[in-house]
Amino acid sequence: MEMYESTTQNGRQRKHHTSWSIKMNERKHATDLEIEESETLLQGSDSEVGHSAPKVCYGLKDELGNVCLLLFLYVLQGIPLGLAGSIPLIIQSKNVSYTDQAFFSFVFWPFSLKLLWAPLVDSIYFQRFGRRKSWLVPTQYLLGLFMLYLSYTVDSLLENNGQKGPDIVTLTAVFFLFEFLAATQDIAVDGWALTMLSRENVGYASTCNSVGQTAGYFLGNVLFLALESPNFCNKYLRFEPQAKGIVTLSDFLFFWGIVFLVTTTLVAIVKKENCKKSKPKEETQGVMETYKLLFSIIKLPTVWTFCVLLLTAKMGFSAADAVTGLKLVEEGVPKEQLALLAVPMVPLQILLPLIISKYTAGPRPLDIFYKAFPFRLLIGLEFAFLVWWTPSVKQDGGFPVYYYIVVLLSYAVHQVSLYSMYVAVMAFHAKVSDPLIGGTYMTLLNTVTNLGGNWPSTLALWLVDPLTSKECKGAEGQTCGSAEEVGLCTKLGGACVTTFDGYYVESVVCIVIGFGWWFWLGKKMRKLQEEKTSAWQCRRTK
Helix, strand or coil, X not given: CEECCCCCCHHHHHCCCCCCCCCHHHHHHHHHHHHHHHHHXXXXXXXXXXXXXXXXXXXXXXXXXHHHHHHHHHHHHHHHHHHHHHHHHHHHCCCCCHHHHHHHHHHHCHHHHHHHCHHHHHHEEXXXXXXXXXXHHHHHHHHHHHHHHHHHHHHHHHCCCCCCCCXXXXXXXXXXXXXXXXXXXXXXXXXXXXXXXXCCCCCHHHHHHHHHHHHHHHHHHHHHHHHHCHHHHHHHCCCCCCXXXXXXXXXXXXXXXXXXXXHHHHHHHHCCCCCCCCCCCCCCCCXXXXXXXXXXXXXXXXXXXXXXXXXXXXXXXHHHHHHHXXXXXXXXXXXXXXXXXHHHHHHHHHHXXXXXXXXXXXXXXXXXXXHHHHHHHHHHHHHHHHHHHHHHHCECCECCHHHHHHHHHHXXXXXXXXXXXXXXXXXXXXXXXXXXXXXXXHHHHHHXXXXXXXXXXXXXXXXXXXXXXXXXXXXXXXXXXXXHHHHHHHHCCCEEEEEECHHHHHHHHHHHHHHHHHHHHHHHHHHHHHCCHHHHCCCCCC
8 A cells, every 4th residue: 555645625635534423313414414515615615716628517316326326335334334233232141241232332342443544544655556446446345245144143042941041241242343334434435525526416425314314223223123122013914923034134135245246346446537637726735744733733722611611511411312212111111112203303303403493593503502411411400200100001001102202202302302412512613613624624513522432432321230239039149240140030930129220310410410510511611603714724834
């Protein structure tokens, strides 16, 4: 491989270090905003090149093939994300502890950390093969091979053999690498999106990202969990009940592994990258210069303060966001039913940013963040009540319709508060980012925002077990302090019964911490809106 100085405009090179948040939709909208930031910079670059060739205008029909390819690449990107998101729900019913769930949650960190290696993906490539294909093709080949490997091993990793349970360490290591490859593929696809399409049609890049990634996540998570569930398939899709669902995890992985390998081969052979003879007037920095630029941004006092606030703001929501869904599964709510609740949420998730953006477009977008904050905290309290209420409404045939209506409404209200805060923060990112280095600046702030959701979620999962008390009933002298003790209690004819659930303690503590943050630090975040524009701009030496 050879090292090349990037020859694209500031926004285009630095756009694609998008990040991953707690939820799929936060990651998707962060990516959309970064693409839009880069598109704005790209559209303004023509005026900087006075001697450019006459423009050749392309209609959408002229580039329909490129749009379809880009859409399909984003669909492929969403498959690993959806699969990784389905594993916690699967292992929750296989005698795993919340400490194990916390360990597995590290799988979701690569999308929040890819800023660390994104400059390498931007700058190191085989020139003859193509800047983006140099990373896209081998990454997707590895993803396909990983899926084929997992299709033969995942059942044994998830198998509950006696007291042993799933192999959490191996599962975490494998899926962490899986998501690392998916994050790297995301960097390459996002970068290619801005050069694959003409300047007239580059606006479709964010649409392809939003629609494709959502569709891929739906296939890898919602559709898979539904088809994998014997109860769902027997109830809605079969005339004669069977012990397994229509699709198993190994079957699903094998199918998509073949799809990845075949389509990647076609892309490598058939699709050529656009080779533009004329270079833009202003060139971006190399790898080391990019890292130095990031460091210079972080050193700004206002940025440093803002980053600290972003890293601590979501502590109050961690129990509600990370633990509630798993608790509902533990109480007997079918995982496929929870996954299917995401379907009616899609229209709401599309409309909310459009509505909220009208109130965050002004000079003080963080006012919306501050106002929505306490409501989201109170929704966490309602989630705790929902978990407490769940066992009392459970029936022999499952749960009544009105229960799912309550869950759906709870999630809908939660989405309103979540999007109000998230769109407000993204609007502030766009407002304060230095336009000369907008892509890098936006990506850095988005990365910190998502890390601020990741670490509290991991900590919240890890603390559930230490805060929970269980006792063994039906077996004299036995305890339930560890997975081994739980297995021994069951083996001797007893059953471990929860006497004190740490989730409720954690929920209350998180809400108290959240209101403390809102009262003291929330006001400090609002005051950042009063800082001058120069306080957010870094001085760069020529």
